[in-house]
Amino acid sequence: xxxxxxxxxxxxxxxxTGQLAGAGATKWLAAFGADVIRVEDPVRQGGWDILxxxxxxxxxxxxxxxxxxxxxxxxxxRGITLNLRTxxxxxxxxxxxxxxxxxxxxxxxxxxxxxxxxYEQLKALNPEVIYVSNCGFGHTGPYARYKTWGPIVQxxxxxxxxxxxxxxxxxxxxxxxxxxxxxxxxxxxxxxxxVHRERTGEGQWVDLACTEAGLTLNGPALLDYTVNGRPTRRxxxxxxxxxxxxxxxPHGIYPARGDDDWVxxxxxxxxxxxxxxxxxxxxxxxxxxxxxxxGRLADQDQLDATLSAWTRTRDKFExxxxxxxxxxxxxxxxxxxxRIDQDPNTAAWGLWPSVVHSKMGEVRVDGLPVHFSRTxxxxxxxGPCVGEHTDEVLRxxxxxxxxxxxxxxxxxxx
Amino acid sequence: xxxxxxxxGVRVIELASERCAFAGKLLADMGADVVLVEPPGGDPSRHxxxxxxxxxxxxxxxxxxxxxxxxRGITLDLEKxxxxxxxxxxxxxxxxxxxxEPPGRLEALGLDGAARCESQPGLIWVSLTPFGQHGPxxxxxxxxxxxxxxxxxxxxxxxxxxxxxxxxxSGNQAYHIAGHYAVLSALTAYLHRLAGGEGxxxxxxxxxxxxxxxxxxxxxWLVQKGTVQRQTGRxxxxxxxxxxxxxxxxxxxxxxxxxxxxxxEFQNLYEWIVELGYEEAFPESVFLKMGxxxxxxxxSQIGQDDxxxxxxxxxxxxxxxIARRVPAFDFFKGAQDRGxxxxxxxxxxxxxxxxxxxxxxxPVEVEHPELGRTVTYPGAPYRFEKTPWRIQRRAPLLxxxxxxxxxxxxxxxxxxxx
Numbered sequence: 001x002x003x004x005x006x007x008x009x010x011x012x013x014x015x016x017t018g019q020l021a022g023a024g025a026t027k028w029l030a031a032f033g034a035d036v037i038r039v040e041d042p043v044r045q046g047g048w049d050i051l052x053x054x055x056x057x058x059x060x061x062x063x064x065x066x067x068x069x070x071x072x073x074x075x076x077x078r079g080i081t082l083n084l085r086t087x088x089x090x091x092x093x094x095x096x097x098x099x100x101x102x103x104x105x106x107x108x109x110x111x112x113x114x115x116x117x118x119y120e121q122l123k124a125l126n127p128e129v130i131y132v133s134n135c136g137f138g139h140t141g142p143y144a145r146y147k148t149w150g151p152i153v154q155x156x157x158x159x160x161x162x163x164x165x166x167x168x169x170x171x172x173x174x175x176x177x178x179x180x181x182x183x184x185x186x187x188x189x190x191x192x193x194x195v196h197r198e199r200t201g202e203g204q205w206v207d208l209a210c211t212e213a214g215l216t217l218n219g220p221a222l223l224d225y226t227v228n229g230r231p232t233r234r235x236x237x238x239x240x241x242x243x244x245x246x247x248x249x250p251h252g253i254y255p256a257r258g259d260d261d262w263v264x265x266x267x268x269x270x271x272x273x274x275x276x277x278x279x280x281x282x283x284x285x286x287x288x289x290x291x292x293x294x295g296r297l298a299d300q301d302q303l304d305a306t307l308s309a310w311t312r313t314r315d316k317f318e319x320x321x322x323x324x325x326x327x328x329x330x331x332x333x334x335x336x337x338x339r340i341d342q343d344p345n346t347a348a349w350g351l352w353p354s355v356v357h358s359k360m361g362e363v364r365v366d367g368l369p370v371h372f373s374r375t376x377x378x379x380x381x382x383g384p385c386v387g388e389h390t391d392e393v394l395r396x397x398x399x400x401x402x403x404x405x406x407x408x409x410x411x412x413x414x
Numbered sequence: 415x416x417x418x419x420x421x422x423g424v425r426v427i428e429l430a431s432e433r434c435a436f437a438g439k440l441l442a443d444m445g446a447d448v449v450l451v452e453p454p455g456g457d458p459s460r461h462x463x464x465x466x467x468x469x470x471x472x473x474x475x476x477x478x479x480x481x482x483x484x485x486r487g488i489t490l491d492l493e494k495x496x497x498x499x500x501x502x503x504x505x506x507x508x509x510x511x512x513x514x515e516p517p518g519r520l521e522a523l524g525l526d527g528a529a530r531c532e533s534q535p536g537l538i539w540v541s542l543t544p545f546g547q548h549g550p551x552x553x554x555x556x557x558x559x560x561x562x563x564x565x566x567x568x569x570x571x572x573x574x575x576x577x578x579x580x581x582x583x584s585g586n587q588a589y590h591i592a593g594h595y596a597v598l599s600a601l602t603a604y605l606h607r608l609a610g611g612e613g614x615x616x617x618x619x620x621x622x623x624x625x626x627x628x629x630x631x632x633x634x635w636l637v638q639k640g641t642v643q644r645q646t647g648r649x650x651x652x653x654x655x656x657x658x659x660x661x662x663x664x665x666x667x668x669x670x671x672x673x674x675x676x677x678x679e680f681q682n683l684y685e686w687i688v689e690l691g692y693e694e695a696f697p698e699s700v701f702l703k704m705g706x707x708x709x710x711x712x713x714s715q716i717g718q719d720d721x722x723x724x725x726x727x728x729x730x731x732x733x734x735x736i737a738r739r740v741p742a743f744d745f746f747k748g749a750q751d752r753g754x755x756x757x758x759x760x761x762x763x764x765x766x767x768x769x770x771x772x773x774x775x776x777p778v779e780v781e782h783p784e785l786g787r788t789v790t791y792p793g794a795p796y797r798f799e800k801t802p803w804r805i806q807r808r809a810p811l812l813x814x815x816x817x818x819x820x821x822x823x824x825x826x827x828x829x830x831x832x
Binding site: 028032056071147155157158161165170174184185193198205209211231232240244247251255263265268320334335336337344348373 | 754
């Protein structure tokens with residue numbers, strides 16, 4: 001446990017999270033030094049977290065210790081197995097809860113109660129405990145029992161609808177944006193509850209509904225509805241490559257030379273527009289009708305067509321660079337290889353650290369987009385194999401002996 | 415429920431910017447005392463549409479209203495020495511500074527955040543910039559669109575037809591992503607300080623934040639050099655997958671989620687088809703019934719065992735069959751009530767009006783005394799048992815709290831003309 005960040009090193013998290021919406025939250029805590037102990041089921045070999053066995057893979061090996069996504073989301077954590085169907089398993093968990101600051105989970109509502117570790121039971125074991133639950137619809141309300149995953153959360157919270165182009169079905173988010181965001185919000189909730197406990201000694205339960213966290217990301221659109229009565233579902237909308245809040249034009253994603261290559265360009269104001277015109281040359285950009293934002297907003301289809309004709313024959317990086325040189329916001333739509341292996345910004349940042357996984361070996365993972373001047377994050381250890389730290393944790397926390405551990409294993413508790 | 419706030423008494427100075435406004439709101443709505451510092455003419459986002467009553471006015475921007483809740487607002491001219499001196503004085507008494515100024519601007523004004531953290535050891539300073547303070551691209555101009563395009567999310571979003579441009583989801587999500595990371599950073603640094611440590615300077619890179627918010631797109635490349643491809647309304651994957659989004663009878667869409675896999679799900683789906691009167695019309699009803707009567711279904715037999723293959727296909731087809739024949743909301747409720755994970759593609763306002771979010775009290779009323787009315791706002795991202803999220807007050811009018819804040823700092827608002 002050496003060479004870890006000090007920032008959160010005082011805290012122990014008894015962690016039942018999985019997938020990304022939960023595991024993403026405790027990834028942050030572990031990177032800043034918290035002792036995150038993943039508790040998993042030995043009978044299903046941790047299979048509740050389906051990412052354990054899902055692609056991508058570093059080689060031909062398969063199984064619960066080889067999922068690349070799991071490794072990505074669980075760096076710096078320890079992993080233990082406890083069979084909560086057994087009395088002894090429950091007793092051991094109770095002892096761990098007593099020694100933890102936080103219990104975190106993202107099961108469907110009601111699952112922790114069925115284990116016998118609902119909030120009331122947790123509080124009885126540890127009166128100062130912080131319990132943060134994260135599920136699609138929260139623990140109350142008519143849909144509390146409904147099931148979700150990222151795309152369903154996004155559908156319900158308006159985010160799928162607001163990503164798309166006119167006359168086409170919703171494009172949505174091509175990944176579980178709300179699993180990432182659910183993880184961020186969950187980690188924020190844990191930290192907020194820790195601040196309150198540090199200052200008052202009081203623990204609490206935080207009920208996080210991912211759909212509500214998603215809904216908060218539509219603020220101005222929702223106020224346009226409650227104040228002006230204007231719905232987002234209206235003709236011509238959504239048209240999300242354009243920008244109405246704030247209003248900008250031209251503003252879009254334009255074709256470039258090459259295979260599925262695109263470039264994003266945004267003119268924030270008249271000055272950007274004139275600079276774009278100077279880069280493109282020709283009379284088009286000096287047309288009086290386009291001198292003002294109002295004039296450009298009124299003719300966006302034509303603007304986009306003309307701009308596309310110009311970008312189409314050019315390299316996306318060259319277009320972006322020429323516009324950046326003129327002070328206009330522009331960026332190539334980067335493919336994974338381009339932004340990960342060729343972008344000087346992400347490399348200089350150390351954004352893709354290599355971790356050592358006990359079975360996979362050295363693997364690159366997502367790092368964090370911040371650097372702290374005194375207690376920066378460290379991500380060096382890969383995600384835990386199933387039960388990798390069971391003995392270590394039970395010895396360290398509960399003083400278990402070798403004989404005891406052997407017996408527990410024989411009895412199917414570990 | 416007590417009225418305590420998690421961040422009561424935590425003093426935050428926020429230099430107004432569209433890029434850190436969301437982070438400030440998250441802290442302020444949890445009880446922090448956030449003082450928003452605007453230039454004398456106001457933050458540019460006061461001019462962002464939409465406006466209350468569609469009347470453009472710096473006090474009526476709904477964008478500004480949303481992102482500045484619970485904050486107090488002052489104006490200071492940082493281009494002039496008295497304004498800088500007052501800001502410096504306010505920072506002396508602060509726990510946290512939140513800002514998104516372009517790299518170098520504050521140093522030029524004599525307000526270097528990293529240096530300030532050295533001279534004021536308890537201070538936490540969170541700086542959001544497009545590419546970090548020192549990176550090779552640090553001087554590039556960005557908007558939400560270009561951050562999401564260059565940072566990865568856009569590559570994964572769009573349509574099966576790749577002659578259509580990839581899509582940026584709306585709502586300024588690049589700022590939300592960075593805002594969440596800013597708050598994570600601020601709270602982590604604050605906990606370290608509460609434990610007896612010093613404050614510190616946090617350099618937040620918005621482009622990096624987008625890069626690590628792309629799920630499989632990044633880790634498929636990192637692990638197996640795989641490149642995901644965008645697909646309509648579903649996950650970008652290395653391979654093309656089955657569609658999961660269906661247009662329902664009312665023209666709205668539903669996400670059909672994961673097809674039925676267990677005997678109980680097949681049984682429920684069969685009963686639903688029967689209830690709707692489609693047992694005859696749906697050609698594969700018999701396979702649903704068979705699935706429901708089984709002890710167990712081994713999905714690894716798909717493609718090998720004809721019966722399992724037929725059942726699995728029937729389950730998927732049945733979901734699609736029903737979705738096309740009922741309104742999207744009925745499909746969502748019907749499936750979820752039968753234990754199947756399905757979503758209705760709501761517009762934001764439809765979600766806002768939904769019975770579940772209404773029952774949980776998601777919409778909240780906020781007083782707008784200047785208008786003599788209350789306004790309904792989106793509510794809590796999380797439910798704290800003891801320290802509830804709460805909008806303390808509507809966004810500040812321009813300079814509304816200048817005198818109050820200066821007086822609290824021991825400055826004479828008359829003499830120290832900001």
